[in-house]
Amino acid sequence: MSQTMNAVEITQPGGPEVLRLTTRPIPAPRAGEVVIKVAYAGVNRPDALQRAGLYAPPPTASPRPRARARSRLWAPA
Secondary structure (H helix, E strand, O other): OOOEEEEEEEOOOOOHHHEEEEEEEOOOOOOOOOEEEEEEEOOOHHHHHHHHOOOOOOOOOOOOOOOOEEEEEEOOO
């Protein structure tokens, strides 16, 4: 089983061209957390505003949009 995942990241404020498909290591859950495998994802208003540079996410936020997703629990082997 792969230990990497595909992710879309916001590289800088701007239009759709600032979205970049990246490959990242699958995160290991910390205590009290789970890992989900996303099958489908949508973009919500805060994601679009963040991409446009009109919404500042918290300093500890990931550069990846936090869209709503259809997912299931997953544990890497």
